[in-house]
Amino acid sequence: MSLPLWKKNLYVCWFGAFATAAGMSQIIPFLPLFIEQLGVHNTSDIERWSGLVFGATFLVSALVSPLWGALADKYGRKPMLLRASLGMCLVVFCMGFSQNVYQLFFLRMVQGVVSGYIPASIILVAMQTPKSHSGWALSMLSTGGISGSLIGPLLGGFLSDLVGMRFVFISTSLSLGAAFLASLLFIREKFVVQDKKKISFRQVWMMTPHMGMFIAMFVTTFMVQLANMSIQPIITVYVKLLAPQATQLALISGVVVASAGLASVIAAPFLGRLTDRIGPRRVLLAALIFTGLVFIPQAFVSDPWQLSGLRFLLGLATAGILPAINTIVKKMAPAAITGRLFGYNQSAQFLGTLGGSLLGGHMAASFGIRFVFYSTSALLFANAAWLVVSTLAARRTERKATQRSGNDL
Numbered sequence: 001m002s003l004p005l006w007k008k009n010l011y012v013c014w015f016g017a018f019a020t021a022a023g024m025s026q027i028i029p030f031l032p033l034f035i036e037q038l039g040v041h042n043t044s045d046i047e048r049w050s051g052l053v054f055g056a057t058f059l060v061s062a063l064v065s066p067l068w069g070a071l072a073d074k075y076g077r078k079p080m081l082l083r084a085s086l087g088m089c090l091v092v093f094c095m096g097f098s099q100n101v102y103q104l105f106f107l108r109m110v111q112g113v114v115s116g117y118i119p120a121s122i123i124l125v126a127m128q129t130p131k132s133h134s135g136w137a138l139s140m141l142s143t144g145g146i147s148g149s150l151i152g153p154l155l156g157g158f159l160s161d162l163v164g165m166r167f168v169f170i171s172t173s174l175s176l177g178a179a180f181l182a183s184l185l186f187i188r189e190k191f192v193v194q195d196k197k198k199i200s201f202r203q204v205w206m207m208t209p210h211m212g213m214f215i216a217m218f219v220t221t222f223m224v225q226l227a228n229m230s231i232q233p234i235i236t237v238y239v240k241l242l243a244p245q246a247t248q249l250a251l252i253s254g255v256v257v258a259s260a261g262l263a264s265v266i267a268a269p270f271l272g273r274l275t276d277r278i279g280p281r282r283v284l285l286a287a288l289i290f291t292g293l294v295f296i297p298q299a300f301v302s303d304p305w306q307l308s309g310l311r312f313l314l315g316l317a318t319a320g321i322l323p324a325i326n327t328i329v330k331k332m333a334p335a336a337i338t339g340r341l342f343g344y345n346q347s348a349q350f351l352g353t354l355g356g357s358l359l360g361g362h363m364a365a366s367f368g369i370r371f372v373f374y375s376t377s378a379l380l381f382a383n384a385a386w387l388v389v390s391t392l393a394a395r396r397t398e399r400k401a402t403q404r405s406g407n408d409l
Contacts, residue, residue: 006128006133009125009128010137010140013183013187016081016085016183017121017145017179018144020088020118020148020175020176020179021145021146021147022147023171023175025153026153026159026171028054028152028153032046035053035104037165038100038101039101051357053101053104055354056105056108056109056112057109058353058354059354060111061113061347061350062346062351064116065116065344065346065350068084068116069119069123069341069344070343072123073340077124077339078183080120081124084116085179088114089173089177090173091107091114092111092172092173093173095169096168096169116346117176119343121141122141122326122342123339125141126138126326126327127335135273135274135276135280135283135324136272136276137272138323139272139273139320140269141323143264143268143269147261154254155171156171159171199336199337204337207337209332212393213328213332213390213393214341216390217329218344219383220288221322221352222351223379223380223383224321224380225349225353226379230360230363231373232356234360234361234364234369239256239307242304253304259309260314263311263315264316264318265319268319271287271324272323275323280323281324284321284325286320287324288321288383288387289381290317291318291321292380294317295314295376297310326342329342
């Protein structure tokens with residue numbers, strides 16, 4: 001029995017998302033060391049350049065995501081997969097030959113312009129999957145990116161020690177090349193190019209039903225990513241605070257970080273099926289509340305293994321959040337502007353990644369590490385309350401529209 005087209009494309013996109021995430025995350029562990037190798041030796045300058053080089057890609061990606069989403073609506077999703085994977089393959093390959101930090105910074109900005117394989121795969125899977133299976137499919141797709149992000153840093157650190165940092169860029173380029181070839185050869189999309197005028201932002205606003213609900217989704221995406229990334233930069237510092245005598249600080253920190261990702265990979269398929277059964281809004285609300293609750297005890301742990309256990313619980317909850325948001329956007333978005341709306345949502349995610357990575361360190365420095373957990377929890381609870389209000393408002397609008405249509409009859 002042959003698989004349906006949507007499921008075949010899901011598996012190809014899963015491999016592409018895995019290869020992309022694994023390739024891109026290989027670079028992150030040694031980025032400050034590579035910047036030092038490029039001639040920046042002052043510690044404060046290395047930290048400053050590390051922040052700029054890391055953040056440049058996400059900032060530019062946030063700006064261009066709506067454009068790629070609009071082009072996906074006009075020309076199809078497969079061309080966006082090919083553009084992103086091939087573009088990143090070439091740019092990352094060039095990074096391996098950077099001669100100074102300015103060239104690396106410029107190439108990271110270019111990477112932000114051409115990136116977007118995983119967002120494009122989300123749009124493709126969302127559009128092709130039957131509504132009754134969309135929660136499961138989008139959750140399964142998310143495990144590809146998460147799995148790649150778990151394996152990438154380990155592989156990058158190993159290759160960096162074995163053959164040198166520059167070779168890791170070439171290895172990453174090969175991973176992205178594999179994603180390009182898989183998408184080129186195996187992705188099938190029946191898409192008719194739309195020969196129509198460009199839809200303005202005002203028209204998008206007018207065409208979007210329940211705009212308040214969509215804004216709530218974008219803000220939730222931003223908040224969740226902000227919450228996750230605000231902790232990432234200070235995990236190693238927090239582990240050192242909890243276990244000052246630990247001799248394998250990097251390994252313990254890696255286990256703490258990886259525990260959340262591993263839990264998400266385990267929980268995502270189950271939460272995806274639950275989303276299809278009871279609805280994405282219920283799963284999203286429950287996951288937000290549970291996530292907010294789990295952040296609080298992380299401020300009171302006394303050793304890294306308690307923290308690791310709580311991060312595992314956190315991963316179980318967060319596994320359902322972004323797929324549920326993507327399912328809601330898919331079900332509510334008009335077909336003509338689905339890519340554009342997903343593009344806005346991806347912009348929110350990139351801005352959350354950038355904001356969280358910057359905010360967490362500053363908050364920890366100003367108010368202490370434990371304050372980051374409190375404030376993150378409060379933001380998630382506030383977000384859950386807003387989601388309830390937005391959902392009730394959307395339902396009232398739907399009831400009024402139904403009553404008007406009934407009166408017209």
